[in-house]
Amino acid sequence: MSLDKRKIAILKAIxxxxxxxxxxxxxxxxxxxxxxxxxxxxxxxxxxDLEEMGFLIQPHTSSGRIPTDKAYxxxxxxLWKKVKKSKNPNLDKLKxxxxxxxxxxxxxxxxxVRILSQITKYTSFVVAPQLKQSVIQRIQLVPVSEYxxxxxxxxxxxxxxQVMLRLNSPIxxxxxxRISVSLSEKMHGHKLGDLEKIKDSIIRELYITRESNxxxxxxxxPYLMDQMTGLEEVNVFSDGITNILDLPxxxxxxxxxxxxxxxxxxxxxARLFQNAEDINSDLEISIGSENKTVELxxxxxxxxxxxxxxxxxxxxxxxxxxxxxxxxxxxTVKSISEAINEIINQNYNGEYKE
Amino acid sequence: MSLDKRKIAILKAIxxxxxxxxxxxxxxxxxxxxxxxxxxxxxxxxxxDLEEMGFLIQPHTSSGRIPTDKAYxxxxxxLWKKVKKSKNPNLDKLKxxxxxxxxxxxxxxxxxVRILSQITKYTSFVVAPQLKQSVIQRIQLVPVSEYxxxxxxxxxxxxxxQVMLRLNSPIxxxxxxRISVSLSEKMHGHKLGDLEKIKDSIIRELYITRESNxxxxxxxxPYLMDQMTGLEEVNVFSDGITNILDLPxxxxxxxxxxxxxxxxxxxxxARLFQNAEDINSDLEISIGSENKTVELxxxxxxxxxxxxxxxxxxxxxxxxxxxxxxxxxxxTVKSISEAINEIINQNYNGEYKE
DNA sequence: GTTAGCACTCTCAGTGCTTGAGTGCTAACC
DNA sequence: GGTTAGCACTCAAGCACTGAGAGTGCTAAC
Numbered sequence: 115m116s117l118d119k120r121k122i123a124i125l126k127a128i129x130x131x132x133x134x135x136x137x138x139x140x141x142x143x144x145x146x147x148x149x150x151x152x153x154x155x156x157x158x159x160x161x162x163d164l165e166e167m168g169f170l171i172q173p174h175t176s177s178g179r180i181p182t183d184k185a186y187x188x189x190x191x192x193l194w195k196k197v198k199k200s201k202n203p204n205l206d207k208l209k210x211x212x213x214x215x216x217x218x219x220x221x222x223x224x225x226x227v228r229i230l231s232q233i234t235k236y237t238s239f240v241v242a243p244q245l246k247q248s249v250i251q252r253i254q255l256v257p258v259s260e261y262x263x264x265x266x267x268x269x270x271x272x273x274x275x276q277v278m279l280r281l282n283s284p285i286x287x288x289x290x291x292r293i294s295v296s297l298s299e300k301m302h303g304h305k306l307g308d309l310e311k312i313k314d315s316i317i318r319e320l321y322i323t324r325e326s327n328x329x330x331x332x333x334x335x336p337y338l339m340d341q342m343t344g345l346e347e348v349n350v351f352s353d354g355i356t357n358i359l360d361l362p363x364x365x366x367x368x369x370x371x372x373x374x375x376x377x378x379x380x381x382x383x384a385r386l387f388q389n390a391e392d393i394n395s396d397l398e399i400s401i402g403s404e405n406k407t408v409e410l411x412x413x414x415x416x417x418x419x420x421x422x423x424x425x426x427x428x429x430x431x432x433x434x435x436x437x438x439x440x441x442x443x444x445x446t447v448k449s450i451s452e453a454i455n456e457i458i459n460q461n462y463n464g465e466y467k468e
Numbered sequence: 469m470s471l472d473k474r475k476i477a478i479l480k481a482i483x484x485x486x487x488x489x490x491x492x493x494x495x496x497x498x499x500x501x502x503x504x505x506x507x508x509x510x511x512x513x514x515x516x517d518l519e520e521m522g523f524l525i526q527p528h529t530s531s532g533r534i535p536t537d538k539a540y541x542x543x544x545x546x547l548w549k550k551v552k553k554s555k556n557p558n559l560d561k562l563k564x565x566x567x568x569x570x571x572x573x574x575x576x577x578x579x580x581v582r583i584l585s586q587i588t589k590y591t592s593f594v595v596a597p598q599l600k601q602s603v604i605q606r607i608q609l610v611p612v613s614e615y616x617x618x619x620x621x622x623x624x625x626x627x628x629x630q631v632m633l634r635l636n637s638p639i640x641x642x643x644x645x646r647i648s649v650s651l652s653e654k655m656h657g658h659k660l661g662d663l664e665k666i667k668d669s670i671i672r673e674l675y676i677t678r679e680s681n682x683x684x685x686x687x688x689x690p691y692l693m694d695q696m697t698g699l700e701e702v703n704v705f706s707d708g709i710t711n712i713l714d715l716p717x718x719x720x721x722x723x724x725x726x727x728x729x730x731x732x733x734x735x736x737x738a739r740l741f742q743n744a745e746d747i748n749s750d751l752e753i754s755i756g757s758e759n760k761t762v763e764l765x766x767x768x769x770x771x772x773x774x775x776x777x778x779x780x781x782x783x784x785x786x787x788x789x790x791x792x793x794x795x796x797x798x799x800t801v802k803s804i805s806e807a808i809n810e811i812i813n814q815n816y817n818g819e820y821k822e
Numbered sequence: 823g824t825t826a827g828c829a830c831t832c833t834c835a836g837t838g839c840t841t842g843a844g845t846g847c848t849a850a851c852c
Numbered sequence: 853g854g855t856t857a858g859c860a861c862t863c864a865a866g867c868a869c870t871g872a873g874a875g876t877g878c879t880a881a882c
Contacts, residue, residue: 158875370724507857510856
């Protein structure tokens with residue numbers, strides 16, 4: 115038994131209908147709504163075949179049929195061929211919305227997820243830069259008050275991380291710059307994630323050099339290093355969580371609660387993309403049981419990467435039911451990730467020109 | 469008809485029982501669970517009186533009774549007398565949890581709402597500093613790369629706001645400091661919220677002075693001022709939103725959705741505390757219909773202020789059903805707000821000592 | 823190979839009945 | 853006069869039952 119043209123047409127019709135209505139699709143519905151030129155009885159025969167082939171299941175004997183994950187996979191692969199090369203006509207408009215007011219990374223991400231969930235009507239999220247891989251450019255201390263100093267870690271990607279330090283004793287203002295320079299020298303070129311490892315050796319080196327005369331620095335150092343190594347938190351933004359409450363599949367409070375808990379938990383979201391190997395492709399679609407996480411076995415995940423300097427640093431995407439409007443979501447995720455990529459590579463990666 | 473001792477005992481018993489079970493309370497239940505020494509029939513008579521006085525209502529003729537907002541108000545006022553002066557034995561423990569790892573404001577707030585919702589099992593939130601009232605201490609530009617500069621706005625409260633600026637042309641490094649000083653001179657002492665108003669006059673003044681020779685500054689200025697005035701966003705953190713899905717009153721998806729949408733919307737949350745006059749008291753309890761917002765007419769809100777320099781800058785609190793565990797929530801909100809106040813006044817307001 | 827017809831299945835919404843929790847009222851009690 | 857037992861009454865909630873409707877699979881005819 116093979117997937118001939120008519121079977122494909124019927125399968126697509128069933129998937130479309132189910133995506134629209136979330137109701138099991140019967141043969142009569144198909145023959146009425148989609149002009150296939152055959153009677154319900156014929157469609158019934160084909161549907162029976164499709165079920166045997168694993169593309170459809172029947173919730174109960176006398177009901178219509180619903181697509182399986184395998185069917186969605188087929189549908190999406192087919193769709194992808196068409197969308198793959200399509201140009202994005204609204205790129206500039208999207209960019210200006212995303213970059214509205216501020217080109218701060220956080221603001222870019224927040225705007226992106228907002229617009230993504232507005233367009234798709236599903237839940238969207240960004241797993242923001244895992245800065246562990248980022249290389250330190252230099253360190254700058256900025257005095258704030260007598261007993262507080264702002265520590266800026268300027269990364270080579272032009273991202274700036276900040277930590278507020280509390281001092282036990284004031285640092286003379288003439289030493290502030292010297293300390294910044296010393297720290298920069300020691301840390302320049304190291305990855306943020308490696309700080310933990312090289313912490314002790316940096317402290318040792320500074321002890322040996324003339325810097326050990328610098329009391330203020332030596333006092334501050336262990337505390338400062340501690341604060342810096344505690345920076346690797348993953349940032350997750352999400353939006354449109356309530357959108358799923360409009361979907362009939364989440365009429366069940368228990369299911370809704372599970373979903374929301376999962377999405378709201380940064381750690382579970384971050385874990386989705388922990389194994390960097392799996393997520394190399396720019397656009398990744400994971401349908402139902404293809405998800406490794408049990409909690410998402412009824413969901414589909416469409417995510418895209420964003421890169422800086424060609425290096426993958428995070429993912430943006432949409433979570434929805436397996437019955438999602440793949441066509442729209444794929445296009446939207448693709449467009450928005452393209453927009454983000456252009457924005458951050460303009461702003462954080464060298465010669466920006468108006 | 470007056471609230472004699474027995475009526476009060478019965479009323480409290482009914483409220484307790486309803487807080488625990490969310491089920492209309494009958495006379496038999498009261499006489500069995502709470503030892504009042506009278507028969508159900510007597511309790512029935514008293515309940516009938518309490519209903520007439522507006523403390524109870526009956527959802528339908530043959531059901532038990534549930535407390536009205538008026539009853540909760542009485543209950544809470546009574547409770548407050550006892551809690552008011554109580555000391556908080558866990559203050560130091562709370563402080564260390566809240567200040568875990570970082571004393572960054574954002575991190576303090578995030579930790580606070582997390583622990584607040586964990587303890588209370590309701591939804592908690594912080595409406596973070598409205599910086600409009602904050603006074604600018606000085607301005608500092610920090611070079612990040614050839615075409616990017618980080619603008620730091622250091623406020624007198626030791627809070628630092630940052631904006632990333634993109635340059636059309638590089639600023640010579642010897643001018644960077646001079647620009648910082650000029651800007652600081654002009655803006656020192658002004659409120660962040662007033663920038664919009666004084667923007668033009670600052671630009672004019674700088675034109676008149678020798679600074680107008682400083683091309684880099686004059687190029688940058690309008691863009692910089694625009695970015696600074698766009699900073700007044702309100703920050704809202706929340707946690708434990710899913711907790712409400714465990715409550716029977718939110719078994720209804722529509723109600724749950726309304727609630728979550730409201731809490732997730734920063735603007736609606738911020739609006740709760742817009743009228744500064746209303747919220748002077750350190751601990752504010754707003755029950756059901758006492759809330760001005762229609763969306764919260766079935767909710768109670770328990771919030772506390774946090775202050776810097778004696779000046780109110782934000783609120784932290786809990787939203788839950790009117791049937792909430794007031795005793796626990798009031799104590800917890802009180803403790804946590806005390807902890808926050810101590811932390812931020814140590815860190816952001818002068819002489820910190822270990 | 824396609825289709826009309828028919829028997830069959832299963833869900834869903836509506837109906838009526840029963841049960842139980844709770845009330846209000848009355849009359850008796852202390 | 854306050855308290856209580858007793859009783860009739862009310863209403864929601866759960867349960868069984870029913871009929872309608874949507875859908876299928878099979879068979880026989882086209």
